[in-house]
Amino acid sequence: MSVTAPPTVLRRRAGTAAGAALLTLAVAGCSGLGRTAVGPVSYTTGQDKVVTVHSPLVRGCHRMAPDGASKVENLTLVDMTLYTTRDCSGRGTAYVATTFTDTNAERALPWRSYRFVH
Structure with a gap:
């Protein structure tokens, strides 16, 4: 049954x-x-213009304005690395944790690109 x-x-x-x-x-x-770094990245160019990028992709190299940036504010949820080259290469880097800001010294090379740490 x-x-x-x-x-x-x-x-x-x-x-x-x-x-x-x-x-x-x-x-x-x-x-x-694509995963995004939730939040804005803001930077000040050599001509004192503020550029804000909202939720950029986590992967890849992100170029900044042609004249570079003297101040970078990372308000995303992901840490980032700043580069003085346009292709995220080279030794002159700075690590910017989430919610932190990096300001270049007057004689330093401007930041020209960034990549997220993931």
């Missing part, structure tokens, strides 16, 4: 399976989106 489950239990199992499948598809679909 076999026992079959009542129809409500079968519908509940089917609904759970369908929900799990939809959740899996949603997560897989969103995984390709």
